[in-house]
Structures are given as C-alpha cells and as structure tokens.
Amino acid sequence: MSQLEIRDLVAFYGDFQALFGISLHLDAGECIAIVGANGAGKSTLLRGITGLLPVAAESVRFEGAAIGSLPPHRIIARGIAMTPEGRRLFPSLSVEENLLMGAQCGRKGPWDLARIYGLFPGLAERKKSPATALSGGQQQMVAIGRALLANPTLLLCDEISLGLAPIVIRDLYAVFASIRGEGTSLVIVEQDVSRALSLADRVYCLQEGRVTLEGRPGDLSREQIRLAYFGT
Amino acid sequence: MEWIDTIVQGALLGGLYALFAAGLSLMFGVMRIVNIAHGDLIVFSSYLALVVVQSLGIGPFAALPLVAIGMFILGYVLQRGLLNFTLGSDVLPPLLVTFGLSIIIENGLQQVFSADPQRLPAGTIDTASLNLGGGLVVGWLAVIVFVTAVAVIAALELLLYRTAIGRAFRATSDDADTARLYGVDTRHIFAVATAISLAVVSVAGVLLAIRTTFDPSMGPARLIYAFEAVIIGGLGSLWGTLIGGVVLGIAQSVGIVLNPAWDLLAGHVVFLLVLVFRPRGLFPKLVD
Amino acid sequence: MAGFRIERSTPTSRIGFGVIVLAILVAATLPFWAGGATVRLAIEIFYYLALAESWNLLAGYAGLVSIGQQAYVGLGGYVLAYATIILGLPPLAALFLAAPVAALIAVPTALILFRLRGAYFAIGTWVIAEVFRLVALQIFSLGGGTGVSLPAAVVLAVAPSRFARDLVFYYLALGVGLAGIFMVFFWLRSRQGLALTAIRDSETAAASVGVDNRKAKLAVYVIAAALTGLVGALAYLMKVRISPGAAFSVVDWTADVIFIVVIGGIGSIEGPIIGTAVFFVLRGLFADYGTSYMILLGATAVVVMLVAPRGIWGAIERFDIQLFPVQRRLRMLSDESD
Numbered sequence: 001m002s003q004l005e006i007r008d009l010v011a012f013y014g015d016f017q018a019l020f021g022i023s024l025h026l027d028a029g030e031c032i033a034i035v036g037a038n039g040a041g042k043s044t045l046l047r048g049i050t051g052l053l054p055v056a057a058e059s060v061r062f063e064g065a066a067i068g069s070l071p072p073h074r075i076i077a078r079g080i081a082m083t084p085e086g087r088r089l090f091p092s093l094s095v096e097e098n099l100l101m102g103a104q105c106g107r108k109g110p111w112d113l114a115r116i117y118g119l120f121p122g123l124a125e126r127k128k129s130p131a132t133a134l135s136g137g138q139q140q141m142v143a144i145g146r147a148l149l150a151n152p153t154l155l156l157c158d159e160i161s162l163g164l165a166p167i168v169i170r171d172l173y174a175v176f177a178s179i180r181g182e183g184t185s186l187v188i189v190e191q192d193v194s195r196a197l198s199l200a201d202r203v204y205c206l207q208e209g210r211v212t213l214e215g216r217p218g219d220l221s222r223e224q225i226r227l228a229y230f231g232t
Numbered sequence: 233m234e235w236i237d238t239i240v241q242g243a244l245l246g247g248l249y250a251l252f253a254a255g256l257s258l259m260f261g262v263m264r265i266v267n268i269a270h271g272d273l274i275v276f277s278s279y280l281a282l283v284v285v286q287s288l289g290i291g292p293f294a295a296l297p298l299v300a301i302g303m304f305i306l307g308y309v310l311q312r313g314l315l316n317f318t319l320g321s322d323v324l325p326p327l328l329v330t331f332g333l334s335i336i337i338e339n340g341l342q343q344v345f346s347a348d349p350q351r352l353p354a355g356t357i358d359t360a361s362l363n364l365g366g367g368l369v370v371g372w373l374a375v376i377v378f379v380t381a382v383a384v385i386a387a388l389e390l391l392l393y394r395t396a397i398g399r400a401f402r403a404t405s406d407d408a409d410t411a412r413l414y415g416v417d418t419r420h421i422f423a424v425a426t427a428i429s430l431a432v433v434s435v436a437g438v439l440l441a442i443r444t445t446f447d448p449s450m451g452p453a454r455l456i457y458a459f460e461a462v463i464i465g466g467l468g469s470l471w472g473t474l475i476g477g478v479v480l481g482i483a484q485s486v487g488i489v490l491n492p493a494w495d496l497l498a499g500h501v502v503f504l505l506v507l508v509f510r511p512r513g514l515f516p517k518l519v520d
Numbered sequence: 521m522a523g524f525r526i527e528r529s530t531p532t533s534r535i536g537f538g539v540i541v542l543a544i545l546v547a548a549t550l551p552f553w554a555g556g557a558t559v560r561l562a563i564e565i566f567y568y569l570a571l572a573e574s575w576n577l578l579a580g581y582a583g584l585v586s587i588g589q590q591a592y593v594g595l596g597g598y599v600l601a602y603a604t605i606i607l608g609l610p611p612l613a614a615l616f617l618a619a620p621v622a623a624l625i626a627v628p629t630a631l632i633l634f635r636l637r638g639a640y641f642a643i644g645t646w647v648i649a650e651v652f653r654l655v656a657l658q659i660f661s662l663g664g665g666t667g668v669s670l671p672a673a674v675v676l677a678v679a680p681s682r683f684a685r686d687l688v689f690y691y692l693a694l695g696v697g698l699a700g701i702f703m704v705f706f707w708l709r710s711r712q713g714l715a716l717t718a719i720r721d722s723e724t725a726a727a728s729v730g731v732d733n734r735k736a737k738l739a740v741y742v743i744a745a746a747l748t749g750l751v752g753a754l755a756y757l758m759k760v761r762i763s764p765g766a767a768f769s770v771v772d773w774t775a776d777v778i779f780i781v782v783i784g785g786i787g788s789i790e791g792p793i794i795g796t797a798v799f800f801v802l803r804g805l806f807a808d809y810g811t812s813y814m815i816l817l818g819a820t821a822v823v824v825m826l827v828a829p830r831g832i833w834g835a836i837e838r839f840d841i842q843l844f845p846v847q848r849r850l851r852m853l854s855d856e857s858d
Contacts, residue, residue: 052409071413081414088410090403097399104400105415150414268587317826327585328782328825335775339811341663392586452770456650457772459643464638497654500647504632505761507644 001064002153003028004049009047009059009068010210011041018044020209026140026154031176031186033196036206037229042189043085045206046156050082051075064156076105081152083143085189086087089131096127096160098142102149109151110182118144119175123150137168144175161192193225207231235370238485244370246481247378250445250474251436252458253465254385257428257473260462262401262425265315268330271455272337273430277303277437278446282350291353297440300431307430312423319422334451341448349445377439378402381477384432385470391428392470401425460503465471466513475514479506544698547817551690559686563758565800566697567751571773572780573700573794574744577707580787582740585638588645590774591629591652591744592622594767596752597848601662601762604674609810611670611678615753622749623742630741635733645772653768667763675760689758696754700747704789782821785831794832 002025011019019041026032031188036042047053048074049060060068067075089098099116117124118143126134131142147155161169176199190196197203197217205213205228222228256270284295318325360372392398404421405412412418435451465476480499487498551559578584594620605616629648636644662668679685756762784795806813828835
C-alpha cells in the first residue's frame with residue numbers, strides 16, 4: 001500500500017475548476033517531484049492534500065485513511081507538513097518562535113530545535129530576530145525547519161527555490177539528504193525541472209490541472225518532459 | 233497644585249479606560265473583529281456582579297473572580313457559537329451582528345433590571361483616600377483600578393509573548409491559513425481570545441460598578457472610550473492602549489476644569505487630533 | 521471577433537419599471553384619498569426610505585459602514601432650527617439649506633474619518649455624531665440640553681391650515697424618498713457608479729485598473745450626508761421640537777435604518793424598499809412592547825446577517841430579477857434573435 005494515494009482528485013475555486021482528476025501515489029521513504037508551469041495546479045494539489053482546500057474525502061488517502069475533507073490542523077497531526085509557496089513565515093514572530101510553531105501540533109520524533117540549528121547553523125545567531133528580517137535563503141531555511149519540527153512522515157515542499165540564487169538553492173537541497181535519512185517521504189514541487197529531477201525518485205508533470213507525464217527521471221527524455229510541461 | 237491634582241486624577245481614570253480597551257484590543261488583534269457590543273458587555277458584567285453579590289451575599293471584590301469565570305465561558309460560547317460564523321473577508325457581518333447584539337443586550341438588561349441606576353456597594357473603599365504627600369490626595373479605589381489595569385495588561389503581554397497559546401494568537405493574527413497548516417485550530421483559538429477578552433471586560437465592569445452608578449444605556453459610551461484609548465495609543469500595542477487611556481483620562485479631567493460641560497468633548501477632541509496628526513496612534517505596532 | 525452591445529434593461533426590469541410608475545401614481549395621489557394618520561405614516565415611511573437608501577449606498581456599495589449617520593440628521597435639524605429661529609428665514613428656504621450645509625461639513629469629517637478602516641471607521645462615525653451632539657448641547661441660543669420648539673409663526677409659514685401643511689410635508693417627504701431612490705439609481709448607472717460597484721466587489725482589483733477609491737468614497741459619503749441632512753431638517757420641521765438627545769439618537773436614526781437595510785438587503789436599490797416595508801409592519805405590530813420589540817429587531821438582524829446576508833431581496837435576486845436596471849449586461853450580437 002502506498003503511503004500517499006491521490007485518486008481522481010478534482011478541485012474548484014468557486015466556479016473555476018483547477019484540477020481535473022489527478023491521480024498519483026507515493027511510497028514511504030520515496031521522493032517524488034511534481035513539475036509544471038505556473039497555473040498548472042501544483043500548489044492547488046498541495047492545498048488539497050493539506051486541507052487548505054476542501055476536497056472529496058476519498059480522493060486523498062494517507063497511510064490508508066481518507067483525509068481529503070479533514071481540516072489542516074488535523075492533517076499536520078497525522079504527519080503531513082508543508083513549506084508553503086512563498087514561505088509564509090509569521091512576521092510578528094521571531095525566527096525561533098516561527099520554528100516553534102512547527103512543534104505546535106505536538107508530534108514526537110527525531111527533530112528538535114537543537115537539531116534544526118545544527119542543520120542550519122546561520123539561524124541560531126538570528127533566533128531572536130523577526131523572521132522576515134532574514135534573507136530569502138535563510139527564510140526558506142526557517143520555513144523548512146518549521147515544517148521539520150512537526151516531525152512529519154511526509155514533507156511537502158512548494159517552490160522552495162523561487163526567488164533564490166542558485167548557490168543558495170544548492171545549499172537548501174543539500175539538506176534534503178538528512179531529511180530523507182530519517183525516512184521522511186518528500187514531495188518536491190518545482191518550476192525548476194532539473195533541480196527536481198536531480199533529487200526525485202519519480203516525477204509527475206502537471207499541465208492545466210491534469211497529469212501529463214509520469215516516470216523515473218532516467219527514463220524520461222528532455223523532449224517528453226518539454227511536451228508534458230508546455231503542451232503542443 | 234490644582235493642575236497636578238487634575239492630571240493625576242485623569243491618569244488614574246485612564247487606568248479604567250485602559251481596562252475597557254484591553255479586551256477590545258485583543259479581539260481586534262487576533263481576529264480583526266471589532267465588537268460593537270463591547271461596551272454593553274462591560275455593563276452586562278456589572279449587572280452580573282450585582283446578581284452575584286445580591287444572591288450570594290458576598291462583596292464585589294469577592295464576586296469578581298466568579299464574574300470573570302462566568303464571562304470567560306460566555307465569551308468562548310459567544311465566539312464559537314455565533315461570531316465564528318461571521319468571520320470571512322467581508323467586514324459587514326461581524327460588525328452588524330455585534331451591533332445587533334448590542335441592541336439585544338441593552339434592551340434585555342433594561343427589561344430585566346429596569347432603567348434605574350444601580351451601584352455595587354463596596355464599603356469604605358469607595359471613599360477611602362490615600363495621601364500622596366504635597367497636598368495630593370487620591371481615592372484608594374482609583375489607585376486600585378489603575379494598578380489592576382497595569383497588572384492585567386502585563387498579564388496579557390506575558391500571555392502573548394511568553395506562552396505557546398500567545399504565540400498561536402500572534403501567528404493566527406498574522407496568517408490564519410498558515411497557522412491552521414501548523415496545527416492551530418482557529419475556531420478554538422478565536423473562542424479563547426474572546427473568552428479572555430470578556431474576562432478582562434468583566435474586571436472592568438465590576439470595577440466600574442463599584443466606582444460609579446450604572447444603567448443599561450451606558451454601554452455605547454464605554455465602547456467609545458475603549459475605542460478612543462486604543463486608537464490614541466496605537467493599534468496592536470497593549471501598553472500603548474494604557475497610554476492611550478491615560479491620555480484620554482487626562483484630556484477629560486482637564487476638560488472639566490476648563491468648563492464642566494466639556495469633559496467628554498475634550499476627550500473626543502484629543503482623539504480627533506491624534507487621528508489627524510498621528511493616524512497610527514502614539515505607539516503603533518500592528519503589522520497589517 | 522463577434523460584435524457586442526452593453527444593455528441594462530431586462531424583461532423583468534421593464535415590468536419593474538411599470539410597477540414603479542404605478543406605485544408613484546398611487547403615492548402621488550395619496551393625501552386626497554387617505555386619512556391624516558395614514559398620510560403621516562406615509563411621510564415617515566418616505567424619509568426612512570431616503571435614510572435607508574443613503575445608508576445602503578454607503579455600506580453596500582462603498583463599503584463604508586456608518587453607525588453615526590444620526591450626526592447629519594441632527595445637523596440638518598439644527599440647521600433648520602437655526603435658520604428659522606435665529607436667521608428668520610422662511611421654513612422651506614431653511615429646509616433646502618440643510619443639504620448643502622451637511623455636505624460642506626461632511627467633507628472635512630470624511631477626510632478625518634477615512635484614516636480609519638472597517639469597523640474602526642464605524643465607531644469613528646459614532647464618535648463624530650457624539651461630538652456633534654455635545655456641540656449642540658452648548659448652543660444655548662437653541663435651548664442647549666433641553667432643546668427648542670419652532671415658534672408658531674414658523675409653522676404657519678409653511679401653510680396656514682393643518683391639511684395644507686400635511687400636504688406640503690407629504691409631497692416634500694415623497695420627493696425626498698424618491699430623491700433617495702433615484703439618486704442612488706442614477707449614481708449607480710453613471711461611470712462613478714460602475715466604479716463604486718467595482719470597489720464593492722474588490723477594492724484591490726478596482727485600484728489596479730485605476731479606479732480612484734478615495735474620491736469615489738468621498739463623493740458617496742458627502743452625498744449620503746446631504747440627503748440625511750435634508751431628512752433631518754424635514755423631520756424636525758414636522759416634529760416642531762428639537763433637542764440634542766433626540767436629534768442625535770442612535771436608536772431612532774441609525775439602529776432602525778440599519779435594521780431596514782440588513783433585512784431588506786444590502787447592496788441593492790430594491791432591498792431598502794422592502795426593508796422599510798417590513799420595518800413598518802413590525803413596528804405597527806410590536807412597537808408597543810418596547811424593549812421586547814427592540815430585542816426582536818436586534819435578533820432578527822443578527823439571524824438575517826448569518827443566514828441570508830443579502831437580505832430578503834438578496835434571496836429574490838438569486839432568480840436574476842432586477843427591478844431597477846443598474847446592472848450592465850454584455851450581450852453578444854450573435855445572440856440577437858432578429
């Protein structure tokens with residue numbers, strides 16, 4: 001049984017249909033990448049999984065349970081954490097307080113504050129600063145740290161590299177090795193295809209709310225990906 | 233010497249206004265709700281204290297914790313059962329629903345208790361005075377009210393900045409969706425915020441009832457004082473609210489000395505001046 | 521690309537137009553076939569209608585929720601009292617002074633108030649009303665706190681007989697009520713009106729296409745103030761006696777109006793008309809019960825806000841009915857049948 005199973009997921013924003021029956025699966029410990037252009041539905045998919053967007057209960061199954069209609073605070077309690085698009089740090093909170101928000105759900109596990117500071121050394125010195133005063137790359141680290149403190153079994157990362165310099169992105173991605181080392185499954189959503197492919201075991205490509213391609217990075221050609229990403 | 237006395241009296245009065253304002257400030261900070269019924273809830277808690285005092289035969293200060301607990305529960309139920317359903321992107325529903333509540337509470341109180349002014353007798357504390365030296369004499373009650381205001385605000389600051397639930401309040405205030413994403417049950421958090429707000433309101437209500445006579449129609453004026461204290465002090469800052477209350481109290485006291493009919497007007501004028509020249513208040517903190 | 525046309529009337533709005541014309545005919549002749557009490561009730565209905573339409577324009581279209589319109593009711597009343605008693609102007613001239621004076625005062629008031637947003641703006645409007653009330657208390661030439669009565673000479677100057685006076689007041693009130701409706705109607709049909717509806721639907725979107733929110737809101741606030749001031753002047757000309765407590769009363773002038781608009785439907789022209797009708801029916805039935813009646817009003821407003829936020833008309837509107845053709849419809853020329 002897959003850890004995460006999405007079956008025929010449809011999603012609407014009011015009258016506007018964003019997803020037209022997405023199906024995908026993730027096995028425990030796997031890393032899958034979801035790529036696609038702006039507006040393809042990637043973030044909508046993640047919102048559907050995390051409960052920010054209500055969807056049919058059966059269309060999202062996590063560890064066997066149907067979670068599609070659960071509210072977000074119940075979903076993180078079950079072990080799915082997300083670093084949202086745009087990071088969404090809390091401006092009124094310090095770096096440390098932002099991290100501690102991750103622990104709000106009370107899940108036990110290998111991650112604690114000390115370990116996060118170990119993973120991201122630059123953050124310890126700035127822990128009392130308002131989170132939004134940090135650089136983009138450091139803010140992204142806070143966002144990831146916040147998600148990790150929830151001790152998730154599945155981590156969703158929405159557009160981590162957006163707006164960051166390549167060298168910063170490289171440092172961020174280096175961290176994923178430790179994360180995967182704990183057995184945490186990963187879903188990486190990216191517009192930057194090559195980054196995603198370098199990390200992922202399998203990749204899905206979305207276009208206008210539909211899955212247009214699925215496979216292992218090694219098995220897919222550039223041309224196939226380009227077609228799936230952009231269409232004809 | 234007259235002037236110092238006036239200013240001190242005004243500053244102590246400001247403590248009461250700060251108490252009125254603290255609950256309003258909290259509800260707005262966490263939920264962006266301005267509770268139009270806020271003033272009426274202050275008066276409601278005065279009447280609740282009256283009932284407790286009369287039926288249990290205890291003094292008002294002894295009744296205070298009971299009233300506070302009662303109002304805490306009422307606040308939780310009110311938010312969870314009613315006000316949560318008004319939240320959304322539209323400003324109108326919470327405003328109009330709380331306006332409707334204001335009418336209901338005011339008229340309900342009048343129906344049950346009549347429009348006659350009431351008072352909570354507190355024995356000698358009413359008239360006991362404290363000699364501060366240099367010819368300056370203040371009422372013990374006024375000092376107690378001021379000290380209570382400071383204590384309540386300090387406690388709220390502690391709650392907001394040193395506890396996990398305070399962190400949840402601030403996070404929810406920043407970004408309710410992301411707060412939910414990280415395990416905050418916002419329906420519950422909002423209800424707790426309102427519960428705390430009403431508990432603070434009840435402290436204000438009891439002290440008000442001891443200090444002066446009260447009747448069902450007094451709500452709107454209390455709301456206006458609370459609101460003016462918040463705006464003068466600056467949105468988002470609780471200590472600012474205390475300063476705002478003090479400024480308002482002093483303005484009113486000075487107003488009376490200039491002309492007995494000018495107390496309220498002086499307060500409003502100062503409020504309008506702050507609004508014109510420092511629209512964000514004296515110590516604004518809110519990141520909007 | 522297919523051709524298109526912008527049109528405003530719909531089949532139901534054309535019927536609606538007929539209904540309106542009929543209603544106006546009935547209203548126009550009322551004093552000649554109805555009793556005095558009915559006439560006086562009708563007068564009250566008309567000016568509450570005017571108040572409701574202008575409150576609705578503020579709140580439903582410009583997003584400015586005011587709980588302080590009583591400021592302008594009282595202002596209008598006091599302008600009337602001052603103009604007739606102190607300045608010795610004829611009452612009808614004094615009446616028409618109220619709107620411009622209210623408009624003039626509304627401008628700086630708005631500029632101060634606009635520093636507040638949302639619900640804080642609402643309370644701010646209440647503070648302004650309180651300030652006006654406190655100032656009125658200080659006008660000793662007009663009786664200060666106890667208020668003043670218009671001298672008999674002023675009353676007689678309106679018209680010598682009771683019946684004639686009722687007639688004058690009736691048609692004035694009818695005019696004010698119609699002015700309220702049609703002012704909103706024509707405003708919304710104009711370019712400014714389109715701007716206003718855009719602001720109501722989304723302020724950021726409106727701003728992004730260059731709609732000047734501030735100017736539109738200021739214009740609406742001033743117009744609402746002017747109409748409200750006119751109502752105040754008319755009301756107190758009829759009541760003859762004015763005092764600060766009554767003229768600036770929240771309950772009489774704001775709570776009732778808010779109730780009307782909430783029940784009838786915010787954000788439509790038809791809503792306040794329905795709301796006024798419902799309000800006066802309820803008042804006729806239950807006002808004797810005093811505080812219970814007010815509790816009933818408050819509770820009804822709360823329930824309506826939760827269950828049907830667009831009021832009675834909002835529920836009807838779902839069937840795409842429109843009485844007043846203000847919405848613009850895009851009609852593709854290829855849809856034309858002939």
